[in-house]
Amino acid sequence: MKQLDLITQKICPKYPRPAKFSDPGGDFSEDELKELIRKRDKELTETDLMCIFQGALPAGEYHEVMYFLPIALQHIAENQENDTLDNLLRWASYNQEDLQADGIYDDLLNFFETLFAELTSEYILSENYVKNINLCETLAEILNKNHNGMGDVLIKKYLGKVENSAQAGWLLHFLEYYYIGILKDSEYLSSVAQDKDLRQKIYDFIIAEALNADGNTMQFWEHKLNYCGFY
Numbered sequence: 001m002k003q004l005d006l007i008t009q010k011i012c013p014k015y016p017r018p019a020k021f022s023d024p025g026g027d028f029s030e031d032e033l034k035e036l037i038r039k040r041d042k043e044l045t046e047t048d049l050m051c052i053f054q055g056a057l058p059a060g061e062y063h064e065v066m067y068f069l070p071i072a073l074q075h076i077a078e079n080q081e082n083d084t085l086d087n088l089l090r091w092a093s094y095n096q097e098d099l100q101a102d103g104i105y106d107d108l109l110n111f112f113e114t115l116f117a118e119l120t121s122e123y124i125l126s127e128n129y130v131k132n133i134n135l136c137e138t139l140a141e142i143l144n145k146n147h148n149g150m151g152d153v154l155i156k157k158y159l160g161k162v163e164n165s166a167q168a169g170w171l172l173h174f175l176e177y178y179y180i181g182i183l184k185d186s187e188y189l190s191s192v193a194q195d196k197d198l199r200q201k202i203y204d205f206i207i208a209e210a211l212n213a214d215g216n217t218m219q220f221w222e223h224k225l226n227y228c229g230f231y
Helices: 002-011 030-038 046-052 062-079 082-094 096-101 105-119 133-146 150-159 165-180 187-194 196-211 215-227
Strands: none
Touching (some): 002 062, 002 105, 030 046, 046 062, 046 082, 062 105, 082 096, 133 150, 133 165, 150 187, 165 187, 165 215, 196 215
């Protein structure tokens, strides 16, 4: 991704690999910290990166973990690592001022926007499981709560026109999350819930898609449509 290259170019000259993690929140043992820092970059796992960027309790101070930011973003982009994404988004909100001072915060948001656009460009349903659903839910929820309502901005921008079945499927999915309470504070989804014309577009695309699928798929969509008040 272009944004990842920009972030890497800004980080590499300023933040070399640290010799240690300081554990500012006191959440790790000495052995855990030594094991984390001992690992080579290519050996770092999703669990390792989740610990390094552990929301409000990261393994290191801002200047100690910044070296690992491009690595974490690469893992998210290539391997769809939801735990890394969740913790990194929360960490970024706690460190927004420092990221802005480094000129990286906007690049991060652009990275997450590109990721959201790619993940929601298709809606693949297999045995009642939607591909990339966990990442998309995490992006929408935490960007909304912790990053100035950006989740709403992305949902509206990339799904709000409902021009095809993929957009209809994702928007229905997010609308269900609104009713369930996961995205209960979403102002945009609140407006979708009251928009009869938009709901009709969602319904028409979903029914057209479901009629060409098997019975299990029809039940999958009927459940969501019923839960969201389409019936």
